[in-house]
Amino acid sequence: MRYGGKRAVRISMITAALLLAVVALTAASYIGRQGQERVLHFGMMAGSYWDVPTGNCYEVVDAAISRFEEKHPGVTVEYVSGILKEDYPEWLAEQVLLGKEPDVFMIPAGELDTFVSLGILKRLEPLMGKDKGFEREAYYDAAYFYGSIRGGQYALPYESVPTLMFVNKTLLSKEGIRMPGADWTWNDFLSLCRQVTKDTDGDGVIDQFGCFDYGWREAADSNGAVLFDKDGKTSYFADSRVEEAVRFVKDLNAANEGYVVTAREFDKGQVAFRPFAFSQYRTYKPYPWRIKKYSDFEWDCVKLPSGPDGSGQTKLDTLLMGVSSRTKQEYMAWEFIKELCYEEETQLHLLKASQGMPVLKKAAQSPLLRQVLGSDTPGNGDMDVKVIGQVMEEAMETPNFRLYLSAMNLADGEIGRMINGDVSMDSGLLKLQREVNGVLK
Template sequence: MKSTRKMILVILIALMGIAFVVTANLNSDKTIRIGVFVGSNWDVPDAESYKIIDDVIARYKEENVSFDVEYISGIRKEDYSEWISQQALKGEAPDLFFVLSNDFPTFTQVGLLENLDSYIENDPDFDEDKYYQPSYQSGHINEHMYALPYESVPNLVFVNKTLLSQEGIELPENDWTWEEFYEICRQVTKDTDGDGKLDQFGVYGYTWEDAIFSNGVTLYNSDDPSTLNFNQSGTTSSIEFMRELNQLNDNINVTSQMFDEGKVAFCIMPFSEYRTYMPYPWRVKKYSNFEWDCVKMPAGEEGGNVSKVDTLLIGMSSDSRHKEEAWELLKMISYDQTTQKNIFEYSQGVSVIKDVTDSQETIDILFSDNPGEVGFEMTLLNDVMENGEFEHHFNKYDSIKSLIDNEVYRIINSESDIKTEMMSLQNKINATLKE
């Protein structure tokens, strides 16, 4: 009798154990995991980096009571790419995860990201036209959509208004040109203390890519994504303009510290810098000795007042076991207006949804940063986002980006024939890309 009771007890315990395991598996099977890193994607101070995601999770769980959502906190941006890769290798990639720009082509190539075309086409509540197209298209590669935009940051020209005023120069309009840009840089570049050396300059941080974006040039070749097209008239004139700007400085390396100290008229910085450092008290810590504002990029001869727009993407794992639920959560992060409004409240970027950025509520948020100040024209932000350009990332390009930069700046700093040099560069780069 005792042995029978003991056997029954063992069986009951075993059954309870099985039930516990099954329940645990069912519970874990009802969890959507998100890959996220701590801090700002834009490398500026961010004390509330999880605030927006926490809010999304709370709202999602209210609407989907049978599902839980979780993430691992404390992963630094510099460690994030490797963490995602390691999770994928172990078969434990998060259902949804943020995708850094440089990782996007690689994650797409290895099949880590789910193709979102069918989700987009079959969802009557989803309208891609609500996005700013430069932001939306940044998640597009090889004619397919693999990630949705979460937050964007355009480059803008930051202007030292105090320096311009001292030189008797008015703040440029948002439709200014390369010619006006060069002329102001020429006027302000001088030796102010009489020691025979230049100590005041026109611009810091204006790159050859800024020049080609504003001159109507797209290096990316849609007919052959494994090549770049340097052999264009717009590319040649952009490099010529960069050479002329560079020659104003008499081979002196203009630094960000010089702009911080009020010795440079213009500095090219992302909008996230404006959001972070324009309000008090950050402005006092960063730029305390001059007044400053921002305007659009100057337009090239063959282009317009176009800025580069960088976008943080979020995608779905191709191995997710909850793809339909993950899609709904993905939309709540990228497409939902409440989430996108929070971008302006708790982050430093720009919402990727047009109706959010171009709204009175957003105006109120931005101007609350600067009580009593006029600030930049709100049409600037909408126009820059609407008409900006995104940098096409594709396999191998990022691995040779430094090579391209070195070659282009060698040409800028030389006296060689630019058109010949650009043809040679195209052959060299495309041969490397095809290896």
């Protein structure tokens, strides 16, 4: 009987071994099929990342790919075209679930933290360390550090959009006011706004305004307020700089004497100032989009005015690219992400074919910028190129922790009520800070 027991054990053992061989062979053939050719996959979204009209969104990438393929014979780069910005996160998540995420891909806005905590992104420091030609100082700090989270660099910036103050030069010269300089302050801004706010055609209704779209966020940034700590665990809404900002916005709104200014008034040339993203600026004036807006005023850009405790900083919006942590071609993926984010030629190409700013200082400061901006603004517009460089240089990095957007939405609502006077500001900010901290915990 003892023998019978052993025999049964032997049969189980052989069965297990046979099944194991079947599983192993299946897996091996699957893996074998996968790693045959040297194809680098790239994930990108179609259209403009900045939500502005765009021409051929693949132009820069296609050019970069052909340069890359030339430098690395035998390697081809493939990407799936036509994935819209709103579908891109879902598409990327599906690829991650199926284990087929691209080797290099664009990171959807605000998803860096989630991606890093999911372990999807490769940490880039080891690759940078091996690459002698790579210097992180080539980037604007705000752009570079947007890709850094949880003590590691997980993404490289590809394109940035700074915020500038759009000034209606026609309106100012009509009022006999000189263009504000780079060192203008909130007080200058407020007094200019009060100065231009008036009824020009005498129908008893105010039809000329100081500013549009200037909110507490711009005010807080330009006053040097830091709203969150680095880890996104604590907020500082009760800070005096935030309070000053909210008070300032309240004063500005009061200058409009209760009239709610809209984009229509701005397009009609009735508003003197408007904070504008660089991408919007790029697409505001040039043909064919200009046609839609009927605007016929001259304009210029300046830095945002500085608050009492700040220096007119703005936030920098940045499009990031990352390398998949599961990539089988680590070196090639690094070379390719460098081709996109570190190669001057690609970055200069962005100036011509995209709406953002290059993240490389060298590319951003090139004379090409003046040419390109000049061609975008036929005749009547002009722009001090140095302003953009300065804004990029001074920009603050946008927090990239996971709950940033929800925290800011919560703050928008509460502070909006404070500005409208529904809630007291003294206790309101402290209460908001507690509330936001509760969300962040």
